[in-house]
Amino acid sequence: xxxxxxxxxxxxxxxxxxxxxxxxxxxxxxxxxxxxxxxxxxxxxxxxxxxxxxxxxxxxxxxxxxxxxxxxxxxxxxxxxxxxxxxxxxxxxxxxxxxxxxxxxxxxxxxxxxxxxxxxxxxxxxxxxxxxxxxxxxxxxxxxxxxxxxxxxxxxxxxxxxxxxxxxxxxxxxxxxxxxxxxxxxxxxxxxxxxxxxxxxxxxxxxxxxxxxxxxxxxxxxxxxxxxxxxxxxxxxxxxxxxxxxxxxxxxxxxxxxxxxxxxxxxxxxxxxxxxxxxxxxxxxxxxxxxxxxxxxxxxxxxxxxxxxxxxxxxxxxxxxxxxxxxxxxxxxxxxxxxxxxxxxxxxxxxxxxxxxxxxxxxxxxxxxxxxxxxxxxxxxxxxxxxxxxxxxxxxxxxxxxxxxxxxxxxxxxxxxxxxxxxxxxxxxxxxxxxxxx
Amino acid sequence: xxxxxxxxxxxxxxxxxxxxxxxxxxxxxxxxxxxxxxxxxxxxxxxxxxxxxxxxxxxxxxxxxxxxxxxxxxxxxxxxxxxxxxxxxxxxxxxxxxxxxxxxxxxxxxxxxxxxxxxxxxxxxxxxxxxxxxxxxxxxxxxxxxxxxxxxxxxxxxxxxxxxxxxxxxxxxxxxxxxxxxxxxxxxxxxxxxxxxxxxxxxxxxxxxxxxxxxxxxxxxxxxxxxxxxxxxxxxxxxxxxxxxxxxxxxxxxxxxxxxxxxxxxxxxxxxxxxxxxxxxxxxxxxxxxxxxxxxxxxxxxxxxxxxxxxxxxxxxxxxxxxxxxxxxxxxxxxxxxxxxxxxxxxxxxxxxxxxxxxxxxxxxxxxxxxx
Numbered sequence: 001x002x003x004x005x006x007x008x009x010x011x012x013x014x015x016x017x018x019x020x021x022x023x024x025x026x027x028x029x030x031x032x033x034x035x036x037x038x039x040x041x042x043x044x045x046x047x048x049x050x051x052x053x054x055x056x057x058x059x060x061x062x063x064x065x066x067x068x069x070x071x072x073x074x075x076x077x078x079x080x081x082x083x084x085x086x087x088x089x090x091x092x093x094x095x096x097x098x099x100x101x102x103x104x105x106x107x108x109x110x111x112x113x114x115x116x117x118x119x120x121x122x123x124x125x126x127x128x129x130x131x132x133x134x135x136x137x138x139x140x141x142x143x144x145x146x147x148x149x150x151x152x153x154x155x156x157x158x159x160x161x162x163x164x165x166x167x168x169x170x171x172x173x174x175x176x177x178x179x180x181x182x183x184x185x186x187x188x189x190x191x192x193x194x195x196x197x198x199x200x201x202x203x204x205x206x207x208x209x210x211x212x213x214x215x216x217x218x219x220x221x222x223x224x225x226x227x228x229x230x231x232x233x234x235x236x237x238x239x240x241x242x243x244x245x246x247x248x249x250x251x252x253x254x255x256x257x258x259x260x261x262x263x264x265x266x267x268x269x270x271x272x273x274x275x276x277x278x279x280x281x282x283x284x285x286x287x288x289x290x291x292x293x294x295x296x297x298x299x300x301x302x303x304x305x306x307x308x309x310x311x312x313x314x315x316x317x318x319x320x321x322x323x324x325x326x327x328x329x330x331x332x333x334x335x336x337x338x339x340x341x342x343x344x345x346x347x348x349x350x351x352x353x354x355x356x357x358x359x360x361x362x363x364x365x366x367x368x369x370x371x372x373x374x375x376x377x378x379x380x381x382x383x384x385x386x387x388x389x390x391x392x393x394x395x396x397x398x399x400x401x402x403x404x405x406x407x408x409x410x411x412x413x414x415x416x417x418x419x420x421x422x423x424x425x426x427x428x429x430x431x432x433x434x435x436x437x438x
Numbered sequence: 439x440x441x442x443x444x445x446x447x448x449x450x451x452x453x454x455x456x457x458x459x460x461x462x463x464x465x466x467x468x469x470x471x472x473x474x475x476x477x478x479x480x481x482x483x484x485x486x487x488x489x490x491x492x493x494x495x496x497x498x499x500x501x502x503x504x505x506x507x508x509x510x511x512x513x514x515x516x517x518x519x520x521x522x523x524x525x526x527x528x529x530x531x532x533x534x535x536x537x538x539x540x541x542x543x544x545x546x547x548x549x550x551x552x553x554x555x556x557x558x559x560x561x562x563x564x565x566x567x568x569x570x571x572x573x574x575x576x577x578x579x580x581x582x583x584x585x586x587x588x589x590x591x592x593x594x595x596x597x598x599x600x601x602x603x604x605x606x607x608x609x610x611x612x613x614x615x616x617x618x619x620x621x622x623x624x625x626x627x628x629x630x631x632x633x634x635x636x637x638x639x640x641x642x643x644x645x646x647x648x649x650x651x652x653x654x655x656x657x658x659x660x661x662x663x664x665x666x667x668x669x670x671x672x673x674x675x676x677x678x679x680x681x682x683x684x685x686x687x688x689x690x691x692x693x694x695x696x697x698x699x700x701x702x703x704x705x706x707x708x709x710x711x712x713x714x715x716x717x718x719x720x721x722x723x724x725x726x727x728x729x730x731x732x733x734x735x736x737x738x739x740x741x742x743x744x745x746x747x748x749x750x751x752x753x754x755x756x757x758x759x760x761x762x763x764x765x766x767x768x769x770x771x772x773x774x775x776x777x778x779x780x781x782x783x784x785x786x787x788x789x790x791x792x793x794x795x796x797x798x799x800x801x802x803x804x805x806x807x808x809x810x
Contacts, residue, residue: 019704019708022701023698023701023702023704026697026698026701026702027698027702029694030694030695030697030698033694034691034694037687041687045680045683048679048680048683049676049680051675051676051679051680052490052672052676053672057613057614064540064584065540065541065542065580065581065584065618066615066618067533067541067542067543067618068543068615068618069531069533069543069615069638149672150675151671151672151675151676153671171499171666215671216671217668217669217670217671217672218668218670218672221668295613295617296613297613297614298558298559298560298611298612298613298614299489299490299491299556299558299612299613299614300490301558301613302489302557302558303486303487303489303490303558306486306489307483307486307487307680310482310483310486310765310766311483311680311684313764313765314475314479314684314761314765315687317761317764317765318468318471318472318475318688318691318761319691321467321468321471321757321761322468322691322694322695324464324468325464325465325467325468325695325698325699326695326698328460328461328464329461329464329465329698329699329701329702330702331460332457332458332460332461332702333461333701333702335457336454336457336458339453339454339457384694388687388690391686391690392683392686392687392690393683422453425453
């Protein structure tokens with residue numbers, strides 16, 4: 001009887017039910033989408049911040065003091081310590097290996113280069129643009145300046161791995177080509193035959209084909225970029241590099257992460273080690289690269305932390321506000337459907353239904369609506385979150401089944417909120433005047 | 439007569455209208471808060487990006503290796519072009535030697551301005567403002583470790599035959615080149631290097647979007663002649679991309695809530711129109727025209743829309759201020775221009791909600807009055 005009454009009310013006025021269900025479904029879709037996006041946004045924005053490039057700098061520990069001015073190291077090549085290129089694959093074996101998005105080793109050599117008959121002093125920077133690193137677990141990982149220095153803009157193309165090709169900094173290219181034709185495609189000599197370096201031995205001339213001009217807004221604009229093995233050869237340091245830029249996904253620093261790890265209890269240390277703080281990732285990198293010193297590039301790390309905290313805080317508050325608005329809108333709709341059926345309440349009461357019975361029938365109906373609407377809303381909302389994620393961040397937000405019970409519970413709570421007040425009022429109705437149409 | 443009827447209708451349906459108003463006002467509140475933030479969030483976030491430090495660098499056209507320097511007067515040009523309130527700091531870099539004849543990069547700058555322009559420096563020790571001729575210096579963490587320097591120690595640096603005696607006032611941790619350098623005040627370094635009135639580069643923090651920064655850089659380039667004015671692209675690019683995404687997110691959120699509000703208002707209005715059938719039947723029977731009935735209904739929903747918009751705007755303004763305080767620690771001021779926008783939106787929603795009016799046209803007075 002009870003079930004039939006509830007079922008009847010669905011069949012009798014399909015449009016009303018449809019509207020209420022649609023409002024519920026849209027409300028819950030908004031809820032699902034907003035929550036999915038908010039849950040994901042910290043991660044997404046952190047990834048987005050990687051367009052700032054590397055946030056960790058790894059240098060040899062026992063290094064002599066670098067004489068770096070404007071990004072160029074003026075130390076002679078035979079001074080200072082080096083790190084082993086062969087160890088780099090181990091970076092993908094640390095605890096937070098999936099948070100290491102990219103890394104690029106650098107080895108700079110100050111040289112005198114020749115083009116035609118002219119000679120110019122410039123530093124030669126050996127690096128990777130796109131390089132496959134073999135990881136000890138057998139896989140390989142493609143990384144390089146493309147990932148750690150995404151703002152570098154190339155005109156022409158990058159040098160090929162292991163080739164005798166080079167890319168000129170914008171400033172240097174302008175100086176070299178002053179008065180001349182296009183510089184891409186020409187060959188420069190490095191270093192000239194008749195100018196032996198102070199180290200005493202005559203080295204063979206190395207011709208390099210210019211494949212592109214890079215604009216970086218930094219010291220590289222006045223340098224030559226070449227594949228790493230070439231500078232290793234020039235410096236006489238095969239398999240070595242001097243600095244490593246790492247781009248890692250990190251969690252914003254907080255009061256806990258700023259404590260000295262040495263002063264932590266073992267439990268705290270474990271928590272710190274297993275959180276993707278920049279300091280713990282740095283420590284893990286130091287552990288796999290012997291003799292290295294990993295430092296957070298504070299300029300990037302600080303800003304990232306601050307902006308991330310702000311933006312995710314903002315989005316959470318907006319999400320909560322959206323949830324409240326959705327809840328109120330849905331509650332209002334469900335209140336409207338109950339108000340509309342006052343006369344039915346009157347009829348039921350006239351036929352001897354108790355307030356409890358009437359309330360039960362209406363609530364049961366609303367709950368059926370809430371569950372259906374909520375489920376449809378969840379599906380629709382997950383779809384919406386995918387679209388939103390794709391349009392805003394370029395990759396779809398992940399489907400979160402965890403949200404399903406939350407959304408269903410919320411939708412039930414919201415219809416309850418919406419129906420209780422009109423039902424309470426309905427319980428005070430005298431059947432007679434309502435049935436008379438007053 | 440029209441006014442009186444309208445008033446009667448509004449009063450008569452208080453419960454129902456209140457429900458529609460709640461749905462509308464809550465939607466309007468969130469939408470208007472989002473619009474308010476849309477205006478301000480870019481400015482607020484740009485301020486957060488200040489931690490990234492300078493975004494424009496002015497350097498000699500040739501690289502440092504050639505020992506080229508700039509004239510100090512360039513600072514006046516910069517001030518004229520970019521405005522006096524743009525944060526800036528000149529630097530003079532030299533390679534000095536310690537007593538033990540170990541080379542170290544010594545940077546001369548305006549200590550106070552440099553620290554303000556590189557807020558990411560973590561300075562242990564003295565933060566107090568330094569005087570322009572101060573012989574205090576800040577030592578990078580790596581340099582301090584290698585030379586065994588502590589706060590308060592004396593550091594003697596040599597350049598050619600000249601000597602400078604500096605006091606270590608603080609240790610800098612930056613995760614950049616500064617960690618290996620000694621930073622002292624500009625006149626001291628100029629004297630040491632016998633380069634009075636010369637500087638190696640100027641760093642600027644130009645406010646605004648990537649596009650505005652580029653424009654200022656171009657103007658500076660035109661005014662300063664044979665130097666290189668470089669916007670630091672790393673920063674400008676990342677800032678622009680991030681702000682774009684945050685704004686897009688806010689707009690999508692607003693659109694979603696708008697659809698939701700519209701739908702729930704539609705549901706309420708349909709219920710209202712259905713109930714109005716009896717009134718319509720009566721009016722028709724009394725010879726009232728459909729046009730008039732429709733006008734009444736439209737007036738009713740417009741009043742509802744305006745009320746919903748205004749209430750929503752006010753609540754949204756409070757919401758904006760609260761969110762601003764919570765997230766940015768400073769209130770985001772609500773914009774007045776959002777008010778007409780939000781009212782127009784809500785009236786639009788309410789009118790869309792009046793679509794079920796078409797149902798009224800089909801009402802047959804006799805059937806209704808008979809009570810069917």
